[in-house]
Amino acid sequence: MPASPQPLRATRFHTIEGLGAISAADWDGIAGADNPFLSHGFLSALEESGSAAPRSGWLPRHLIAESADGQLVGAVPLYVKGNSWGEYVFDHSWADAFERAGGAYYPKLQSAIPFTPVPGPRLLTHPQAAPEMRQALAVALVDITRRLGVSSVHATFVTDEDRPAFAAAGFAERLGFQFHWHNRGYNDFEGFLADLSSRKRKAIRKERQSVADSGLILKTLVGDEITAAHWDAFHRFYLATIDRKWGSAYLTRKFFDLMAARLGDKVVLVVAEDRGKPVAAALNLLGSNTLYGRNWGASVDVPFLHFELCYYRALDFAIERGLTRVEAGAQGEHKLQRGYLPRPTYSMHWIANEGFRAAVDDFLAHERPHIAGIITEMAAEGPFRQQQDTRRDDRPVP
Secondary structure, three states, rough: OOOOOOOOOOOEEEEEEEEEHHHHHHHHHHHHHOOOOHHHHHHHHHHHHOOOOHHOOOEOEEEEEOOOOOOOEEEOOOEEEEOOOOOOOOOOHHHHHHOOOOOOOOOOEEEOOOOOOOOOOOOOEEOEEEOHHHHHHHHHHHHHHHHHHHEEEEEEEEEOOOOHHHHOOOOOOEEEEEEEEEEOOOOOOHHHHHHHHHHHHHHEEEEEEEHOOOOOEEEEEEEHHHHHHHHHHHHHHHHHHHHOOOOOOOOHHHHHHHHHHHHHEEEEEEEEEEEEEEEEEEEEEOOOOOOEEEEEEEEEOOOOOHHHHHHHHHHHHHHHHHOOOOOOOOOOHHHHHOOOEEEEEEEEEOOHHHHHHHHHHHHHHHHHHHHHHHHHHHHOOOOOOOOHHHHHHOOOOO
């Protein structure tokens, strides 16, 4: 019997100033294929398009772990941040308190997918890496924070698999939540509706019929079916949405071209057309078992169009493809009544100043049970029939 290969161990930890320094094959070999936002194609498109760049407060400084022979063993997507925008886990109050006490909260380090509140691994390891590799990466993040002299390091929307490694390295955990839809083996959208209470079922049918009666033509486009004209229109919708919400337009027009070219059939665009002209669209990315809803925008005001494009068409696509779930992004309690139930999300935080670290740890210890209570209460208010509760796999807080 051949001997088992020796686990890979890292002998060198360092940072790089962009994914251009790493081949797509090497990076994707540790990032895996489940989550498209962690792919070299997506992250490099953000960087090369000028979206994740100093102008938006995201300076790439990815952590790299290499073996003695130079093989990539682990990595952490990492950025130097000069603000807290585009993160979706808000620490503005921490920054304000630290600076009022005479400290400098910025710059800080952030392990995240820029502008993307999608849970996924942050401590990326080679399939043959030694079991302690995750914790070694978490410890290396603390070491880099100290070496750079920045205030703190944060990892947002981490997975359950990463949480113990962060905790062992001294990170404090913060609890949040999003609304996700879970496929319970539905054959079609009507099968999903049958799981809902009568009142919610009628409301959704009414909303979908209203959009159908609008005269708009809806299309779900994948990969090469999406043209440059579609991206031109979508970018206009994106800018208009940002303007209405008083935000910042981080994503450049070039980003959509690069992302589409590099991710191919993982890109799903739901488009509404009026006389052949796009008037609204919703962008999704496709993982191995999940459809991730991202941005949406419109140049028309049609009742329930947002729900149809962003939620119901996403469910249609997921059911047709046999996907496990749909993640519809941050915020939005209106998602609850449309079958998207609250699910916990986690972020991990390490602060260099011991006194402020203790204060934040105490705040989080009090915040966690409060957030857990909100998740439990909201889950109980979901649209599903009460008799279905016993077979749900959507436990609020593990």
